[in-house]
Amino acid sequence: MTSVQGRCCKLSIAQARINNQQMSNPENDLEAQLNALRTDGENAIRSADTLDRLEELRVNYLGKKGQLSVLLGSMGKLSAEERPKIGAAANTVKEALQSSLDKQRTALEAAKIQAQLQAETLDVTMPGIYERPQGRIHxxxxxxxxxxxxxxxxxxxxxxxxxxxxxxxxxxxxxxxxxxxxxxxxxxxxxxxxxxxxxxxxxxxxxxxxxxxxxxxxxxxxxxxxxxxxxxxxxxxxxxxxxxxxxxxxxxxxxxxxxxxxxxxxxxxxxxxxxxxxxxxxxxxxxxxxxxxxxxxxxxxxxxxxxxxxxxxxxxxxxxxxxxxxxxxxxxxxxxxxxxxxxxxxxxxxxxxxxx
Structure with a gap:
């Protein structure tokens, strides 16, 4: 009990509950964490306002050392019957996050181009700065x-x-x-x-x-x-x-x-x-x-x-x-x-x- 109480001091009540659930039912725990990861990831991606920030989120969620890879590392604790189900759920989360990344990247690139066009727009109806003499027939x-x-x-x-x-x-x-x-x-x-x-x-x-x-x-x-x-x-x-x-x-x-x-x-x-x-x-x-x-x-x-x-x-x-x-x-x-x-x-x- 002393060790459990010490751990609870370092973790939030929600994290303690997840840990308890993981010990009782690893499959349900991983599935819940995958769903939570998807929700958090999609919200963060939609909030990204620059391409650099979007790249950081991609690495954080889908990189080799990202959160999804860390969760999948826990699949060793699952039984042979549980692994296919969790693997399929993980693929669904990965595809959803990748789709959100692609959609947000397209939107940010379009906004960047539009901003550049507005910045470089010239009013062709305004008189020119320099006088250019017109050609004449020889x-x-x-x-x-x-x-x-x-x-x-x-x-x-x-x-x-x-x-x-x-x-x-x-x-x-x-x-x-x-x-x-x-x-x-x-x-x-x-x-x-x-x-x-x-x-x-x-x-x-x-x-x-x-x-x-x-x-x-x-x-x-x-x-x-x-x-x-x-x-x-x-x-x-x-x-x-x-x-x-x-x-x-x-x-x-x-x-x-x-x-x-x-x-x-x-x-x-x-x-x-x-x-x-x-x-x-x-x-x-x-x-x-x-x-x-x-x-x-x-x-x-x-x-x-x-x-x-x-x-x-x-x-x-x-x-x-x-x-x-x-x-x-x-x-x-x-x-x-x-x-x-x-x-x-x-x-x-x-x-x-x-x-x-």
Whole structure:
């Protein structure tokens, strides 16, 4: 009795009762402790407010040295018939505690993410702190866009081709054989394989005619290359836009009407004149001048497609006729924007580009 009384001094009345029950009925005692462990564990887990605290509870209840493992260590006192029942009850408690842990962990992680989102939320309707200048359309792109809009509105299709061309498409198919003196005016950059950088977008017309049957109305914009000395009005790399129309019964009058409509849309209603000229791929050919600020400016070249060019692509010149015209985009930009040096278009100087 003395030893029992000493023990009771150290334990609570409830613990003493459990000890007494354990001595009388170990199975019922373990089952009661498992149920109590489950209740306490689930309450503690639901009260956990951080992931760190939740991990501490997991170790406390389900760790290798946790409370559940300590209770299961007492199963050695049970009989062979009692152990399966207590083992099943212990698994139920373990699964219940693990389920509570998973559920609380999911809730805490979701709350953590939500708190982070609220902390990092930006009001996109507020004005920005720093001024970011908006981009602008480059003057060359602006001219190209305006020209293409006009020609597309007149029923033309935009066509493009490679900048690296063969001698055939750049010269021979355009009625300019190897010994033709007109090649001297279009000296270009040749590559080791015999190809070259195109000197004009007219080669796009040849490629298009080879693939399509008349009637044809196309406009071909693109970059071209010529071995020119660079100065205020010349560049070795520049941009062209050329148009081509092939159909039955087209005449020089159709060409003049098309060019007049285009130039009027770009420059306004100004005097225009056509001067006889020469191009190897058109016959007759003409230069187009525009009266600008009291003086005549050459702005385009044009002409009726030479029958030899039609033969080269398999068109019958007795059935079809056509006209072509082209201009340099840089020249139009310099006239419209009153530029004094073509090189300003390529230097990417923001002081210059901000004007457009």
């Amino acid at each position: 003057p060359l792109n602006g001219i190209i866009d305006r020209a293409l809009d006009i020609f597309v509105g007149m029923g033309y299709t935009v066509a493009q081709g490679p900048e690296m061309e063969t001698d055939y498409y750049n010269f021979e198919a355009l009625n300019t054989p190897a010994d033709h003196p007109a090649r001297d005016m279009q000296d270009t950059f040749y590559l080791p394989d015999g190809n070259l950088l195109r000197t004009q977008t007219s080669c796009v017309q040849i490629r298009y005619m080879e693939a399509e049957e008349p009637p044809i109305r196309i406009v071909a914009p693109g970059r071209v290359y010529r071995k020119d000395d660079v100065d205020a009005t010349h560049s070795a790399v520049f941009h062209q836009i050329e148009l081509l129309a092939i159909d039955e019964g087209l005449t020089f009058t159709d060409l003049k009407g098309t060019i007049k409509e285009f130039l009027t849309s770009i420059f306004g209603d100004l005097p225009i004149r056509f001067r006889a000229s020469y191009f190897p791929f058109t016959e007759p050919s003409a230069e187009v001048d525009l009266q600008w600020n009291g003086r005549w400016l050459e702005v385009m070249g044009c002409g009726m497609v030479d029958p030899n060019v039609l033969n080269a692509v398999g068109y019958d010149p007795e059935v079809y006729t056509g006209f072509a015209a082209g201009f340099g985009v840089e020249r139009f930009a310099m006239v419209l924007h009153q530029m004094d040096d073509i090189r300003r278009l390529y230097t990417s100087d923001l002081r210059f580009l901000k004007q457009f």
